[in-house]
Amino acid sequence: MLNYQQRAYGQYQRAQVETSTPGQLVVLLYEGCLRFTQRGRTALEGQDFEASRASFLRAQDIVAELMGGLNMDAGEIAANLLRLYEYMYQRLVVANVKRDATAAREVEDMVRSLLPAWEEAVKKQSGDGAGPSLKPGASVSLTG
Numbered sequence: 001m002l003n004y005q006q007r008a009y010g011q012y013q014r015a016q017v018e019t020s021t022p023g024q025l026v027v028l029l030y031e032g033c034l035r036f037t038q039r040g041r042t043a044l045e046g047q048d049f050e051a052s053r054a055s056f057l058r059a060q061d062i063v064a065e066l067m068g069g070l071n072m073d074a075g076e077i078a079a080n081l082l083r084l085y086e087y088m089y090q091r092l093v094v095a096n097v098k099r100d101a102t103a104a105r106e107v108e109d110m111v112r113s114l115l116p117a118w119e120e121a122v123k124k125q126s127g128d129g130a131g132p133s134l135k136p137g138a139s140v141s142l143t144g
Contacts, residue, residue: 023122026066030118033062033088034111040095041104049099056096056104063089084110 020028040055067085070078088107095104 021122021125022069023118023125025069027115027118027122029062029066029069030111030115033059033066034108034115036062037092037095037104037107037111041101041108044095044099044101044104052099053096056092059107060089060092060096063092084114 036055036059040052040059043049043051043055063085067082067089070082070085072078072082088110091103091107094100095107
């Protein structure tokens with residue numbers, strides 16, 4: 001039964017990603033990053049180093065996806081986001097390699113502070129179909 005539920009959930013997530021606007025994809029990526037960073041920190045605090053490593057790697061993958069999906073033609077905003085994502089990525093590496101829960105918490109706080117702005121931007125853009133700066137066709141994987 002659990003395997004069936006996992007497959008069904010995976011199919012639901014794929015459909016959600018495939019039908020989302022670029023801005024909605026950014027929101028999904030932020031939510032995934034927050035979820036995996038929290039899981040990693042919780043596992044780290046519980047001394048489950050294998051689970052923390054796997055979760056931090058997933059969060060790193062999501063941040064790398066955010067970096068790769070930036071539309072650098074958007075100018076200064078995209079350049080600033082790139083610097084921020086690079087910093088977040090490095091802090092996740094530190095959290096993973098040095099088993100530093102403080103670095104993970106820092107990323108969580110950053111994502112929590114950015115997420116509402118993206119959610120608001122998506123809400124405002126939903127009327128005209130445009131989305132914030134993620135390249136069309138960017139791949140997204142949020143399962144886990």
